[in-house]
Amino acid sequence: xxxxxxxxxxxxxxxxxxxxxxxxxxxxxxxxxxxxxxxxxxxxxxxxxxxxxxxxxxxxxxxxxxxxxxxxxxxxxxxxxxxxxxxxxxxxxxxxxxxxxxxxxxxxxxxxxxxxxxxxxxxxxxxxxxxxxxxxxxxxxxxxxxxxxxxxxxxxxxxxxxxxxxxxxxxxxxxxxxxxxxxxxxxxxxxxxxxxxxxxxxxxxxxxxxxxxxxxxxxxxxxxxxxxxxxxxxxxxxxxxxxxxxxxx
Amino acid sequence: xxxxxxxxxxxxxxxxxxxxxxxxxxxxxxxxxxxxxxxxxxxxxxxxxxxxxxxxxxxxxxxxxxxxxxxxxxxxxxxxxxxxxxxxxxxxxxxxxxxxxxxxxxxxxxxxxxxxxxxxxxxxxxxxxxxxxxxxxxxxxxxxxxxxxxxxxxxxxxxxxxxxxxxxxxxxxxxxxxxxxxxxxxxxxxxxxxxxxxxxxxxxxxxxxxxxxxxxxxxxxxxxxxxxxxxxxxxxxxxxxxxxxxxxxxxxxxxxxxxxxxxxxxxxxxxxxxxxxxxxxxxxxxxxxxxxxxxxxxxxxxxxxxxxxxxxxxxxxxxxxxxxxxxxxxxxxxxxxxxxxxxxxxxxxxxxxxxxxxxxxxxxxxxxxxxxxxxxxxxxxxxxxxxxxxxxxxxxxxxxxxxxxx
Numbered sequence: 147x148x149x150x151x152x153x154x155x156x157x158x159x160x161x162x163x164x165x166x167x168x169x170x171x172x173x174x175x176x177x178x179x180x181x182x183x184x185x186x187x188x189x190x191x192x193x194x195x196x197x198x199x200x201x202x203x204x205x206x207x208x209x210x211x212x213x214x215x216x217x218x219x220x221x222x223x224x225x226x227x228x229x230x231x232x233x234x235x236x237x238x239x240x241x242x243x244x245x246x247x248x249x250x251x252x253x254x255x256x257x258x259x260x261x262x263x264x265x266x267x268x269x270x271x272x273x274x275x276x277x278x279x280x281x282x283x284x285x286x287x288x289x290x291x292x293x294x295x296x297x298x299x300x301x302x303x304x305x306x307x308x309x310x311x312x313x314x315x316x317x318x319x320x321x322x323x324x325x326x327x328x329x330x331x332x333x334x335x336x337x338x339x340x341x342x343x344x345x346x347x348x349x350x351x352x353x354x355x356x357x358x359x360x361x362x363x364x365x366x367x368x369x370x371x372x373x374x375x376x377x378x379x380x381x382x383x384x385x386x387x388x389x390x391x392x393x394x395x
Numbered sequence: 396x397x398x399x400x401x402x403x404x405x406x407x408x409x410x411x412x413x414x415x416x417x418x419x420x421x422x423x424x425x426x427x428x429x430x431x432x433x434x435x436x437x438x439x440x441x442x443x444x445x446x447x448x449x450x451x452x453x454x455x456x457x458x459x460x461x462x463x464x465x466x467x468x469x470x471x472x473x474x475x476x477x478x479x480x481x482x483x484x485x486x487x488x489x490x491x492x493x494x495x496x497x498x499x500x501x502x503x504x505x506x507x508x509x510x511x512x513x514x515x516x517x518x519x520x521x522x523x524x525x526x527x528x529x530x531x532x533x534x535x536x537x538x539x540x541x542x543x544x545x546x547x548x549x550x551x552x553x554x555x556x557x558x559x560x561x562x563x564x565x566x567x568x569x570x571x572x573x574x575x576x577x578x579x580x581x582x583x584x585x586x587x588x589x590x591x592x593x594x595x596x597x598x599x600x601x602x603x604x605x606x607x608x609x610x611x612x613x614x615x616x617x618x619x620x621x622x623x624x625x626x627x628x629x630x631x632x633x634x635x636x637x638x639x640x641x642x643x644x645x646x647x648x649x650x651x652x653x654x655x656x657x658x659x660x661x662x663x664x665x666x667x668x669x670x671x672x673x674x675x676x677x678x679x680x681x682x683x684x685x686x687x688x689x690x691x692x693x694x695x696x697x698x699x700x701x702x703x704x705x706x707x708x709x710x711x712x713x714x715x716x717x718x719x720x721x722x723x724x725x726x727x728x729x730x731x732x733x734x735x736x737x738x739x740x741x742x743x744x745x746x747x748x749x750x751x752x753x754x755x756x757x758x759x760x761x762x763x764x765x766x767x768x769x770x771x772x773x774x775x776x777x778x779x780x781x782x783x784x785x786x787x788x789x790x791x792x793x794x795x796x797x798x799x800x801x
Contacts, residue, residue, distance in 0.1 A: 203794050206713065208713060208792075208793040208797070209793075209794045219396040220396050221397065221401075226398060228718070229403065229404070229717055230398050230401070232404050232712070232715055233401050233402065233715065234398065234401050235715060236715025237401050238401070243710075243797070245706070247706055247707070247709075247797070249707060249710075251417065251418070251421035251422055252417060252421070256417070260710075260711075261714050263406065263410060263414060264404045264405065264406055264711075264714060264716050264717075264720060265402070265405070265715065266405040269410070269413075308714075
């Protein structure tokens with residue numbers, strides 16, 4: 147298991163695995179152990195159905211592991227109630243989705259404000275934080291636009307604004323460039339890198355090799371087995387190509 | 396870090412309502428279509444209440460004028476000394492609540508008496524007609540609201556002068572072929588002339604007089620062999636019929652009130668309430684059925700909406716919404732849609748009531764309570780309808796909601 151000073155450990159996976167029950171139980175994630183430190187920029191790569199989404203869902207507390215210990219900043223999530231998990235999710239994690247998940251009947255600002263709705267802050271505070279977040283992603287000029295009038299890149303920037311408006315410690319991005327063109331894709335990655343440089347731990351699930359190659363640390367997921375490039379680097383002094391799962395095209 | 400350091404997810408009521416209002420206001424077509432079921436139910440209820448109230452006024456007026464103010468008195472049996480006479484009119488008129496009273500009777504037990512337009516025509520011969528004779532005082536004519544198509548009614552002056560006059564019912568006039576009375580047409584009974592002074596074409600009671608020849612009491616024994624049994628007919632003030640009916644026998648026969656039988660209309664308030672309550676109950680049942688259908692419709696639409704918004708629910712869960720917050724969103728939205736339906740329904744219910752009242756010639760009586768409570772009722776029904784979809788929505792796992800809602 148990767149060692150790190152306890153104070154900087156953001157996420158600790160200890161023999162975490164996920165099995166889906168059924169007539170034929172499926173192990174989506176084999177027992178895995180790793181540490182993600184605060185402020186890291188991590189990529190998760192792998193084929194469709196390899197288990198990377200399961201990993202991301204467990205990381206974001208959207209799903210629970212079948213076994214093992216998942217610890218977030220010293221909090222063992224296995225012992226939390228549903229309400230506590232929800233609160234930790236809300237205050238600690240931000241999410242960026244491939245499909246943006248913007249509400250079509252709300253403006254960009256209102257969509258960003260939604261990220262702060264469940265925190266008990268006032269409408270004025272929400273509005274102020276939403277506008278700051280939109281400014282940070284360069285979308286303040288489109289603050290009143292509804293999603294239908296935004297390009298894919300713009301939609302994703304609004305979605306990122308919604309995520310960072312919550313001031314998360316960890317930003318979990320599931321194929322954030324999957325639905326946008328190359329130019330916008332580069333901008334989004336630059337934006338995520340910029341967010342990471344400001345101290346936010348960023349985890350990006352991607353199929354894109356170019357994007358993966360820009361990330362300092364990668365988890366390659368294949369048949370539920372996670373291969374951590376950092377571990378391999380420790381062993382081989384350099385990151386091997388096979389640490390990155392190649393998408394099937 | 397300890398979990399106690401993490402603030403709990405929370406949603407204020409104001410934010411919950413504001414957030415739900417987004418969905419209702421920003422999707423007006425969906426809102427209106429969903430609210431339609433509730434609107435129909437509420438419109439039925441408001442319309443039912445409004446129409447039954449308006450109809451109550453109409454029903455009341457019919458009862459009041461046609462039935463509830465008419466009382467009559469007759470002798471219970473045959474006695475050697477008649478208990479009722481023309482003087483009975485004045486006895487009854489002294490009772491509080493009596494407007495008019497009159498003496499009515501039949502000549503020869505209402506057996507037809509032969510009359511002719513010319514003297515000397517024998518009964519049964521050509522030119523003779525058989526009609527029953529009714530004896531009525533001027534007070535009785537007034538009490539039965541007799542009106543004439545031509546001519547006039549007789550009054551106390553005719554009685555005092557013992558003028559041999561008669562009124563004929565409109566049906567009698569048709570048979571006799573009398574259409575005008577300017578030349579003082581006469582009819583003859585046993586060669587005794589009676590001058591016809593008017594043709595009675597309408598009465599509010601004693602309808603048989605339209606088929607009769609009506610004469611003052613003094614003429615009864617002139618044209619026939621007997622008069623009786625007498626009836627005292629009375630018109631009372633509104634609401635006084637019951638009292639007059641109870642007091643009348645004592646006024647007419649203080650020594651033996653049981654010998655007088657009063658015919659009093661059923662208590663109009665009781666009868667009216669019976670009619671109204673059965674009518675209103677029927678309509679309200681129909682309205683409640685409509686409302687139930689509306690509730691099922693809104694529940695279905697909300698359930699469909701939950702399915703359509705699965706991804707949104709997943710997103711909200713990822714943003715910190717608890718299952719309770721999701722349920723609250725759906726229930727409040729349901730209540731708001733229901734309230735919209737309530738407002739629409741109340742408006743249409745009032746409109747339908749007004750149109751119906753105008754068409755029926757009623758005075759529209761609208762219940763402001765029903766109109767104001769309608770949105771509350773709609774909201775309540777909408778809220779109930781939203782419970783099941785809300786439960787379904789709150790049970791969605793964030794992962795499956797995000798994946799399946801794509």
